[in-house]
Amino acid sequence: MTPATENPSFEQAYAALAQIVSQLESGGLSLEDSLRLFKQGQDLVKRCSAQLDAAELEVETLLNEDDAE
Amino acid sequence: MNKQQSLSVQQVTQHIANVLALDARLKDIWVEGEVSNFKRHAASGHAYFTLKDEKSQLKCVMWKTSVARLQYIPTDGDRVRAHGRIEVYADAGQYQLYADAMQPAGVGALFLQFERLKARLNAEGLFDSERKRPLPQFPRVIGVVTAPNAAAFQDILNVLRRRYPLARVLLSPTLVQGEDAPPQIVRALRRLAADGRADVILLARGGGSIEDLWAFNDERVARAVAESVIPVVTGVGHEIDFTIVDFVSDLRAPTPSAGAELITPDSDVLRGSLYGLNAALENAMLGGLTLRRGTIEDHARTLRHLSPERTIQNARQRLDTFSARMATATASRLKLQRERLNAISRALEAANPEALLSRGYAIVTRAGDGKRITDANDAAPGTGITITLGSGELRATVKERILP
Numbered sequence: 069m070t071p072a073t074e075n076p077s078f079e080q081a082y083a084a085l086a087q088i089v090s091q092l093e094s095g096g097l098s099l100e101d102s103l104r105l106f107k108q109g110q111d112l113v114k115r116c117s118a119q120l121d122a123a124e125l126e127v128e129t130l131l132n133e134d135d136a137e
Numbered sequence: 138m139n140k141q142q143s144l145s146v147q148q149v150t151q152h153i154a155n156v157l158a159l160d161a162r163l164k165d166i167w168v169e170g171e172v173s174n175f176k177r178h179a180a181s182g183h184a185y186f187t188l189k190d191e192k193s194q195l196k197c198v199m200w201k202t203s204v205a206r207l208q209y210i211p212t213d214g215d216r217v218r219a220h221g222r223i224e225v226y227a228d229a230g231q232y233q234l235y236a237d238a239m240q241p242a243g244v245g246a247l248f249l250q251f252e253r254l255k256a257r258l259n260a261e262g263l264f265d266s267e268r269k270r271p272l273p274q275f276p277r278v279i280g281v282v283t284a285p286n287a288a289a290f291q292d293i294l295n296v297l298r299r300r301y302p303l304a305r306v307l308l309s310p311t312l313v314q315g316e317d318a319p320p321q322i323v324r325a326l327r328r329l330a331a332d333g334r335a336d337v338i339l340l341a342r343g344g345g346s347i348e349d350l351w352a353f354n355d356e357r358v359a360r361a362v363a364e365s366v367i368p369v370v371t372g373v374g375h376e377i378d379f380t381i382v383d384f385v386s387d388l389r390a391p392t393p394s395a396g397a398e399l400i401t402p403d404s405d406v407l408r409g410s411l412y413g414l415n416a417a418l419e420n421a422m423l424g425g426l427t428l429r430r431g432t433i434e435d436h437a438r439t440l441r442h443l444s445p446e447r448t449i450q451n452a453r454q455r456l457d458t459f460s461a462r463m464a465t466a467t468a469s470r471l472k473l474q475r476e477r478l479n480a481i482s483r484a485l486e487a488a489n490p491e492a493l494l495s496r497g498y499a500i501v502t503r504a505g506d507g508k509r510i511t512d513a514n515d516a517a518p519g520t521g522i523t524i525t526l527g528s529g530e531l532r533a534t535v536k537e538r539i540l541p
Binding site for chain 1: 274275277280285294297298302303304305306307308309310325328329332404407408411414415417418420421422424425428429
């Protein structure tokens with residue numbers, strides 16, 4: 069589990085969250101690691117929710133180089 | 138009447154050719170009819186066929202350069218519209234249509250063309266389900282190939298805003314209708330491939346007549362979709378409309394809006410699953426803690442089990458057992474000894490001379506030296522003797538002795 073980058077995409081954050089949950093569920097971690105992962109997981113939940121709430125669809129048009137002819 | 142000068146066959150033929158050449162209409166003409174005897178000459182590449190209807194037939198030829206441009210290769214029985222000029226072919230003495238273009242005629246023919254292209258691409262394996270690629274679960278950049286001013290594009294944007302505003306839309310604009318649409322669609326797809334950012338493409342057009350949607354039955358468009366390195370979802374027309382690109386694409390959506398839905402997760406559902414993941418996270422953490430507590434209790438139990446207190450208790454118990462056994466053994470031995478002692482003492486009792494005396498026996502001793510007299514020879518008459526009885530003694534003198 070690599071440390072979360074500064075600004076992970078929703079996809080990355082969501083995947084990391086799912087991975088943390090399955091790691092915690094499979095057990096076998098030290099108490100310290102469990103607590104650390106748990107906290108990371110909660111941060112990711114917050115981050116994902118915030119991204120969903122704040123997102124606004126961006127639209128860009130690919131310029132048609134043929135039109136310039 | 139036979140004096141009139143006769144003409145050679147060539148002259149007549151040339152004359153007819155000249156007459157026909159004067160008619161402007163015959164130089165630029167569309168002819169509709171049923172194709173028969175269609176043959177492509179293998180060596181030259183030219184095509185020869187006959188157009189016919191119920192009453193007439195027209196020989197036709199198409200040079201290979203025109204044949205190469207045909208989007209549609211007819212087979213016998215097809216109704217077609219062929220364009221060209223009528224000229225005389227002197228060698229055979231016949232006029233014929235030198236065709237330079239040909240299309241299927243009527244809606245039935247469109248359908249036929251559709252079916253034929255579909256069968257051909259299917260035979261090439263372009264519709265195979267193994268070719269269908271999975272779509273990204275969370276698309277970051279969505280390439281949209283459609284007409285920018287069309288309602289379909291606004292529908293798509295509305296769906297994306299509602300469902301998954303995290304995505305970025307990359308519009309690659311194109312005409313979606315008319316003769317120029319197919320090459321434009323192909324270029325629009327290639328622009329997205331060249332840009333490289335899109336991880337899924339939505340190729341869309343709103344509803345319309347079968348002719349309106351025809352660009353999506355174009356072989357060039359179908360091949361461009363098949364060759365796209367980015368997965369393509371098609372949303373063309375309405376639910377009932379199937380176009381060739383629908384078969385080639387990685388996923389066919391019934392409408393443009395449905396296409397937008399199919400390529401995106403629903404953010405409401407995502408929120409739900411985030412709640413779910415959060416709950417799973419807490420459960421897993423709590424579960425881990427409970428498990429640990431249980432383990433600790435197990436250890437405590439084991440520890441209690443292994444405590445020396447227990448060993449000491451066990452030893453003490455063993456000791457108690459031994460001492461009890463020892464006491465029992467000692468007691469029984471004492472009892473045995475006592476019984477033996479009693480027996481001896483009874484025997485001793487039986488042998489006690491005093492007991493004999495009490496039963497009437499007497500002990501006689503010589504008065505002089507106290508020697509016990511057991512033989513009459515030891516006491517001559519006149520000897521003083523002591524007779525010890527069970528109770529008390531008698532002093533006497535031997536009066537007479539009787540020897541045995």
